[in-house]
Amino acid sequence: MRVLLPLILLSTTAPAPAQTATATTQAALARIARLNPRVGAVLAVDPTALAQARALDRQRRTRGPLFGMPILLKDNIEAKGPLPTTAGSLALIDNVTGRDAPVTASLRAAGAVILGKTNLSEWANIRSGHSISGWSAVGGQTRNPHALDRNPCGSSSGSAAAVAAGMVDAAIGTETDGSITCPAALNGIVGLKPTVGLVSRTHIVPISHSQDTAGPMTKDVRTAARILTAIAGSDPADPATAAADAHRTDYLAALDPAALKGVRIGVLRFATGWSAPVDALFDQALAVLMAQGATLVDIRDLKGRDAIGPAENTVLMTELKADLDAYLATTPAAVRTRTLADVIAFNTAHAAQELALFGQETFLEAQQTRGLTDPAYIAARALSVRLAGRDGIDALLAANRVSALVAPTMPPAWMIDSVNGDQISGGGAGGLAAVAGYPHLTVPMGAVRGLPVGLSFIGPAWSEARLLGLGFAYEQASHRAIPPSFRPSVETSPGVAPLLLPAKDVH
Template identity: 80%
Template sequence: MRVILATLAAGALASGAAAQTAEANTRAAIARVERLNPQVNAVLALDPTALDQARAQDRMRRVRGPLFGMPILIKDNIETLGPLPTTAGSLALKDNVTNRDAPLVAGLRAAGAVILGKTNLSEWANIRSNASISGWSAVGGQTRNPYALDRNPCGSSSGSGSAVAAGMVDAAIGSETDGSITCPAALNGVVGLKPTIGLVSRTHIVPISASQDTAGPIARDVTTAARVLGAIAGSDAADPVTAAADAHRTDYLAALRPDALKGVRIGVLRFSAGWSKPVDAVFEQALGILRAQGATLVEITELKDRDKIGAAENIVLMTELKAGLNAYLATAPATVKTRTLADVIAFNTANAPQEMALFGQELFETAEKTKGLDDPAYKAARALSLRLAGKDGIDAMLAANNVVALVGPTMPAAWLIDAVNGDQVSGSGAGNLAAVAGTPHLTVPMGNVRGMPVGLSFMGPAWSEARLLGLGFAYEQARGPLPAPTFRKSVEDSPDVAALLAPAKR
């Protein structure tokens, strides 16, 4: 692990009250990381310049930004200024010190945030193997869920979700291609927002898919997510897909009204539920809250050809992974010796005891065989997946049912970390549609199953982040507080579950 903690430690605040200076906030966050990270392994490294950043913010207190003094952690596939490498969790990138900020990181700094450090992630953002263990990387090891340490935090933004849930920071940045913000947010009991593709720059982020990649906030509540989104949204000339971002960027905090659900029509994606009776029960409670707040719920029972999206999406991701990663590695510092996807595959093979003891790289090998972005099969797959998820999917359901948003359970509760079989997931929600369509997806905690968090998804048309945040805020306020993590070893250790597992008295 690359943990730089001891040189930064300087004590913690005695209470949870917000400190008055950026330096005090940062010192308190460092102390929380020192105390809590050994249990969950969410933080790879603290930035040794963090206190200097904070002091610089304090010297500018007359021009405080909207995130003044807020310590924020960054997923380690996103570049930051300073001495920390951007590894994507792979030993192949352990020397990838670019000393430059991704535009979204620059936006956070301009808003007054302190870049506290880097979070662990599923290696290569979970695109190396279908048999992977989410939350594991060769650089960082296994991230754990603070609600039960033997449970998976989901990926690929596992460290970002776990660190926020554990209380180390109020917000972290994750990235998503398909579920990598919303799944770890939901499983760790925090808020996650996957923005519209093109609202947040992808420049200087280790890529998977130009069609589906985006970064976004993971936060302790909807208000914090909205504040962070306002700092990272915007156009970037180096990322042409963001050309319209400045025109669509808005005051997200202004949309946060307790009565935002009153009088709105929301579609209930019944086809995205039904795989877990306990999750369904929590989902019904959430729907009851939406109704009580004045929303009209419209049942949507099916989506034609939904089962065809996955195969087409896979062709898109494999083709774009090779093209994007080759382009990224070609411009990496000379210290990085892997300059192509083929080089990474060879590196993993040569370093198999460290990189491939738990699972292989069959997805990398599949991607290496793809024929490029001009391949007619790739173009057809992208057109098909985009149409089925977007025009004939989310857009069609919104229009046909005259609703402003769609809701469904985000994911199952966290599964066990399984070094034998890899991830064992019992079901999935509807978030795949928003990932493929490139539209926004907000998840907000809706309750617990045996003490493990589950999330409620709000999805809408492109550029509807403000509306979704407003709906999520109104739901969050009506729902009330939920239990904090207890860092117990397992679900079975909780008294109520242990009693059920004990033999009956005779």
């Protein structure tokens, strides 16, 4: 069953001048009304959006750096108002908390209009290893605006697709491992996963306090820098952010078209080889980096990286149970699912809506974990962060005397497959940054048969300004972003469809 939340409220009054927050918000609402039926990116528009915009227009003296910018939130991020925060699950359909997550409050303080909520892979894609990215019981299936039968990746599927489709210039996503950078790359936009601890996670439905973070998903690097400047900072309720105020900066000031000149960059060759067309685009991107003055250093291997995945899984399963139980305990009394065990039972009781396409075996695995004091969990966390961080990214940077690492982000979008679930044919080095808690920026790198792919910039902790500067210089020199076509399928494209027709003469 698909639950239809309130989608659109359009003013019947005459449009305001173009520079007003009201006019900007009205235009965004009109784009959502026109485009969202094809893409399914937006779960609900906040019915207070126009009131927010009009209030901003009345502020004549103090207008923030994001004045009037309509921004969508992934629906695991809380916002004051009548909309629930569902994480895509029917179990949280009554989760109207009446509170802003600090990231939401920071956006409002900077003058943004919180336009509404975007669809996501249900429970941020942690319920099952056989899931369909971009699907939730609340929102149905989000589609890739470059080919509507292709997957948008997840779990920040709706945030990416809404920006790519042109509904808004910016949305907020969240990532534990790939959930900002993968959908950003597959939808042809910019995505930044910040250092864990730069942006508050309070009042965001959690998976893992070791790896979770919110971050900007935007039409370009400049907009990402604007958003990050607004949302970065310490939050007393989130201990991981204790050092954020000491590290935050004006990220716009780091954007320099000449930022690549004289910079040594490590090329992660061990994160390539899974797609010849993507490798060809990667080689073109490397040529752009060199033309802009960068020195490239090939890096062929990283010892011990095969051990990261199993250790990360132990960490995620253990923290999922502990962190989700803690979050659910803070939800309103109307929410009957107060623990992960309750959610599992809810899904079983509502299997026709929740479990018809794929199961909840990852939830069941997490439910069996033994808590944050379990020695196996403690050892796994120490091992994973060491292999990905100190012995991983940090060691690669130091040994090769490079300032950042680059790799392809992900393969082109795969088909939406309700039989087999996600069928992913490869991936870059984003998992290293996710496990280490380090920043990862993806910028459009081109397209394979019209399906976008991204170029990843990865650096040490707190290096967002450097990565944004490098990504901006590449973006300005390459111009590889492509507009969405909303075509039904790659296979219906003029250059492909005739080649797929059956032979006329069979002997």
